[in-house]
Amino acid sequence: MRCIVCDVDRAGYRCRTCRSAYCSSKCYRRHRMTRAEAVAEAADSSSAAPSFAHLCDTVSAAQLPEKEREEKRRRTEAEADVFSDLSREKAGAGHRLEHSASPSSTALVMESAKPEAETLEANETAGAAPRSLVSEEYAGDADAVYILQEKHLGALANHPRVRSALRSLSLQKLIKTIDGSRSRLDALEAAQYNNADFKEFCDEVMRVIAEVEGR
Numbered sequence: 001m002r003c004i005v006c007d008v009d010r011a012g013y014r015c016r017t018c019r020s021a022y023c024s025s026k027c028y029r030r031h032r033m034t035r036a037e038a039v040a041e042a043a044d045s046s047s048a049a050p051s052f053a054h055l056c057d058t059v060s061a062a063q064l065p066e067k068e069r070e071e072k073r074r075r076t077e078a079e080a081d082v083f084s085d086l087s088r089e090k091a092g093a094g095h096r097l098e099h100s101a102s103p104s105s106t107a108l109v110m111e112s113a114k115p116e117a118e119t120l121e122a123n124e125t126a127g128a129a130p131r132s133l134v135s136e137e138y139a140g141d142a143d144a145v146y147i148l149q150e151k152h153l154g155a156l157a158n159h160p161r162v163r164s165a166l167r168s169l170s171l172q173k174l175i176k177t178i179d180g181s182r183s184r185l186d187a188l189e190a191a192q193y194n195n196a197d198f199k200e201f202c203d204e205v206m207r208v209i210a211e212v213e214g215r
Contacts, residue, residue, distance in 0.1 A: 005030050005054045018059040032056050071182070148209075155212045162208060165201050174198060
């Protein structure tokens, strides 16, 4: 390996920060100089065209775009893994439900849904707000920004649908992935865009918070 400082082909050490090779403690000290120190050294030596290519800061700055691309690639792969896990879980649940549902149970579900539909129609006729309008009212809070307080956290902790959703290991993994992202807001938006189940969970959380606020 060639030394980053003196270009001798016998470098046996590497900088822990930028992984550049160097051959001696003297070259290491020059490699770890700040740019201001390197400028002062060049002025003392009356160098016509000082070069800062050997500095650790210079090498690290050149490596930064590649590191950012690598980190973005790893984050994208992690999110893709989470999305695929959720998709497999959803497909598996649908497959189990399809095989477990008997004709008699399907008929029973359809019969039990009739009174609910009739009640909804009666409420709409009487002037009561239909369920879809209630959902739209809460959906209007999607752009609201809340600083969560104890009352919000308590309501979420005791809400049955939120608690049930959080039992999913895939959802837990997705939330951890988002929380560990450099831009959590971008990761959150990407997750909602790519996963309908996660979008539904987020909407449910916003509905609970809106209820606490009395909206």
